[in-house]
Amino acid sequence: MKTVDVLIVGAGITGITAASILARKENKTVLIVEKRDHIGGNCYDSYNEDGILIHLYGPHIFHTQHKEVWEYLSQFTDWLAYVHHVKAFVDNKHITFPININTLEALFEKPFSKQSMREYLKNESIYIPEIKNAEDMVISRMGKPIYEKFFKNYTKKQWGLDARALAPEITARIPIRLDRNDRFFTDPYQGIPEKGYTALFNTMLNHENIQVITGKGYNDVKKTIQFDKMIYTGPVDEFFGYKYGYLPYRGINFYFKTYDQKKRLPVAVVNYPNDHAYTRATEFKHMTFQQHEKTCLCYEFPEDSENGKAEPVPSYPVLNDKSLKRYQLYLKETKNHKNIIFMGRLGKFEYLNMDMCVKKVLACFCTSS
Ligand SMILES: Cc1cc2nc3c(=O)[nH]c(=O)nc-3n(C[C@H](O)[C@H](O)[C@H](O)COP(=O)(O)OP(=O)(O)OC[C@H]3O[C@@H](n4cnc5c(N)ncnc54)[C@H](O)[C@@H]3O)c2cc1C
Structure with a gap:
């Protein structure tokens, strides 16, 4: 039996931020258990076989209006000054969007x-x-x-x-702008971690009080770990054995293709409202400023998905009367577990941008936030 102060389920940005704060600020011993074979959750990036840095779960651009969130992460990374631009391919033209x-x-x-x-x-x-x-x-x-x-x-x-x-x-929430501002996000703080998200997360996890186990789910380890508190960032319906049914997600299948040319798209993300089965394409080199002879694009094919299944990646919670009622039943159950905090996009069944994940963790563990 292993004993820690805090067990964290899920090594996404929510779990990693919580680990970093609890280990550094409160001197707690923390164990993170992650069922995938890598850390980072859906923000994970890595180099593909050609050496191009790609985001495995779709393009992630960090943007926030919350200074404390930006400052917290900036302790662990410098930022590439990337400003996000999107075009929609309409009438055979790449047109500014929004x-x-x-x-x-x-x-x-x-x-x-x-x-x-x-x-x-x-x-x-x-x-x-x-x-x-x-x-x-x-x-x-x-x-x-x-x-x-x-x-x-x-x-x-x-x-x-x-x-x-x-x-x-x-x-x-999609804006209409009576000007020529073509920044996709208007938040004052915006960028991409200088060495990528995974590198940022590794730095956050680099502390003597933090241990990480990847490739094992909560159910695989729960009988072998004793803890005072647990932070659960996995799917709330999975935690309760789906007793009220699955919470629905719109999933995405990500398809990557490397091209033998330096650049292919005019901006990082192009939406295809009327052409193709995919919704959008991302060319990562626009975001990472990587110099490389080749380029890699990611195409997104949406499809329904449920938690508990890896493919397609559960991406956007489908929020309707039925699913929200079902979530309320799970939420009620969570109140019976006083030593467990359910957090993150899966633990709360809500769409959260990265900055809101960090903000919620700061609000939970840093009283001044
Ligand atoms: C296509 C797409 C693009 C996005 N782009 C942006 C963007 O540009 N900017 C932005 O701010 N946000 C973006 N987001 C949102 C961003 O992905 C989320 O804010 C972030 O991933 C949420 O982090 P999390 O830690 O809460 O959840 P996750 O990243 O999902 O992490 C949860 C982790 O828990 C693990 N886990 C689950 N169950 C178990 C279990 N039983 N045992 C152990 N481990 C478990 C999972 O494997 C996962 O690694 C985007 C989202 C999508 C879908």
Whole structure:
């Protein structure tokens, strides 16, 4: 029997941040158990067989408005000053996304100003008294032509459902910009860890109080470890043996292809709303600034998935009345386990960006946050 102060299940950014804080700030002994054969969770990056640094679970760009989050991670890494840009491939052109003045100019092949863009949106947007779904949300803000060219088919590929069957929140947060700002994220802090995410995480884990076991799940080790506290960042439904059923996820199959050329795409990420079965392609060299004779692209093919299955990678929680009710049943059960903290995107059944994972851990263990 092994004894530690804290057992952490899952070596994603949530579990690793918790380990780092508990070991350094509270001098706790920590054991992390990770079922995959690598650390980093979905933020994991590694060099492929050609020596190109790739993100195995899709492109990850760190961005935050929270200074304390940026400062915490900056103790362990320097940052590449990468600013994220996205294009949508529409009408055979690479067009700026999210929608701004440049988008309309490329789409309609004529000049626009702030004023004429405002008029365009006013003329095209349709008044919908009660916004009931993701389609209503876009049409009421941007009108039908933009909805049909940029959103309709993309949403269907991404979620496997028509936008009319999806909640308005799915499309509500996509901005419209009455300027030429084509930064995808507007957060003041933005970048990619200088040597990659895995290198950052290895530095965070490099402490005498932290041990990591990979390739073993919680169920494999639970009878052999004694702990005062557990932080569980795996799927909450799995922890309770799926007693109320699976929590649904939209999964992604990631397909990587290396090309014998230095660069292939105009920016790091290109969305394909209307062409191909994949939703988007990522060219990592734009983000990592790596110099290499070849380049590697990742194509994302969404597909439904459930926790407990490795393929496709459970990526986005499907949040609807049924799944949220089911989650509430699990949440109630978690309250019976006073020495276990359920955290992270899987432990809480919510979509979280990386910065929010770190922020939530800081809030939990650092009272000043
Ligand atoms: C396609 C895609 C792109 C994204 N891009 C961005 C981005 O650009 N910027 C951004 O901020 N965020 C991005 N995100 C979100 C980001 O991936 C998450 O914020 C982050 O991965 C969540 O970390 P986590 O530690 O909570 O969960 P995870 O990364 O999922 O880590 C949980 C870990 O627990 C392990 N585990 C599960 N069950 C068990 C068990 N029973 N026993 C042991 N181990 C277990 C898993 O193997 C996993 O390694 C993206 C997400 C997706 C899907």
